Amino acid sequence: MIAGIHAVGIACPLGVGADAVGAAWAAGTHRDSDSIGRIKLRRSYPRHGALVRRLDRVGKLVAAAASAMEAPPPGPVSLGLGTDLGCAETSYEFLGRLGTDGPRAVQPFDFPNLVPNAAAGHLGLLRGWTGPSLTFTGHEGGAHGALEWGLDEVAAGRTAVVGAVEDCGEVRRRLQARGLEGRHPAEGAALLVLGEPRRGEPALLAAWSAFDPHRRSAFVGGADPDILADLLERVQADAGVVCRQVFPSEALVGAFAGMAEHDIGPRTGRWGGDAALRAALAVLRLSDGPSLIVTASRGGGVHGAVVGRAP
């Protein structure tokens, strides 16, 4: 079961759009901020001005990533989005206002941004996508949930847009100050359009996850070596390739002796669903061969995916 990757959309501190980010990555550029700056969406979504104005930062980020790619047309497109904290920044601000001003200060249009799947719902509205829409929120594993589900959707004959999004505001900065956030917090969004594989073209070749019930936090301590080894063996066997390069999550940097490791942290910054960004970057580096996308998540999950060329 494999899926062709027909397009990639990226919004991260290195830039917006696969071409801009790919060029910056190839040039060895490092980000100079945790933000991509001001996001302008009105030209991309001219029929949805009111909705665009009310999007929170997460919604704007994923809309920016979608606007920067060659997306599938409206219709029964499946949408799977991963996120770690989702609408936490918006909820944090909302609860502060609720405490200060009371329930009567809450506006009707506040609530649609206060569910974790708000970004996916709004993107579906902007694009007219009417297939299934799922939001996966399993810490750093949410993006992998979306990737795995995307393989299923393509197997069922559908086109799927999968990826992840996270903003970076006061909550994450305060969490970092408490030692509960990674070293390189930044905002970002990345999307991949999955469909029928085409020979020699980019493809998602495999994706699977395992869970370590004995580990309280794989984010802090890495992953159990046996579980990790089993997972890597499985996804590479499923993909039918042996990978020589890897895009690891922060907790796994340095864990892959003998492989070319791409640590995105200092360059693009990191966020809960950055596995989707790593998968997108792997598409941009296909000339170096297939890549492993490997993630150890805070909850105890260990996740792997393989990006390469369709046989």
Place this chain on the structure above:
Amino acid sequence: MEQAWITGVGVVSPLGVGMAALTDGLRAGRRCFGPPRWLDPGELVDLAVAEVAEIPRVGSLPGLSRHPRATRLARAALVEALAQAGLDGPLGEAGLFLGTSTAGTRESEGRRMKHDADAYWSSVPAWELLSSPTGAPAATLARAAGVGGPVRTVSTACSSSTQALGLAARAVRSGRLPVAIAGGTDSLCQLTLAGFGALRLLDPAGCRPFDARRAGTALGEGAAMFVIEAASRARARGARPLAVLAGWGAVAEAHHPVQPEPDGAGARRCIEAALADAGLPASAVDYVNAHGTATPANDVAEARALHAVFGQPPPASSTKSQIGHLLGAAGAVEAAATVAALTGGFLPPTAGWAAADPEIDLDVVPTARPAAVGVALSTSFAFGGNDACLVLAHPEAL
């Protein structure tokens, strides 16, 4: 393709703890609405909610020093589900799929509402921060059950746990997992009460689905967990199915952030997708456990969708009339109510229904009644048009 057998169900709802309490409460048509006991409603006057009176203590949970109410609700349901399935010990080959929308918000919101940012961050304990994200309950449950496969949290508002059950069934039917634990959990919190209140979607008289007097929904809390096994695996260990999770459909309406398509077109596509996934015609369905939120627009749209699919729809009732809207847990608890109907041979009621709405031409089952239910549909139509449906069947009906 494997059949996805449901070999265990556990539930904690405002009707009580356990499937027996749920079944008895459904048969009796007991409505559980009252003022919230855990907070001073302040400006939230005349509020009706459906609370879980007490969460049973079922042993300690691993990991953090404290766990949110949503996690403890799910843990109690999980213990019952595993016991009913006869599964004891670590489940290394299993996956876990949980739907939730607010997770630990109830525990964290009060401190945030009381304090400014600096005071909040200087006083909030680590367990509260670590247990708040929606991904936290699933990880805790997976540790408790010794799960070794994929652990997924789905958060799609009111359809979250329907989607989680659908994902689990798909993984089992395709052969990727021999067994999966799946369900949903949510606890009442001020964030959702304020949000629904701002949209003027709360009825102080409680939830009155399909009734001409309905004036909005009422929120509740609870959890339901299922053990879903490949039929071949369950047979090999001598387990019997309570029901078969035969089909899952999911669509997005892409219509409006909070309003359904008025003609029910998205809901219709979703139901048809679930029936197609099950390989069953609409005529096979004996009962619909409807989403039935009691908001004016939703109930009419759902009725139109049912007419579009079925012509003359089978009996359709809303469990929210008794326990309120459980948000991320609604789909799982209502699927448990549907399993109760399949195994108990009765139609759960739309309790308290008294006034027919001329726009809703449905047999809404005002009181529970005996019926042989072979195939049932459970619907969840969430905010933003995130629709999901399940087809559940009696094992002898397929």
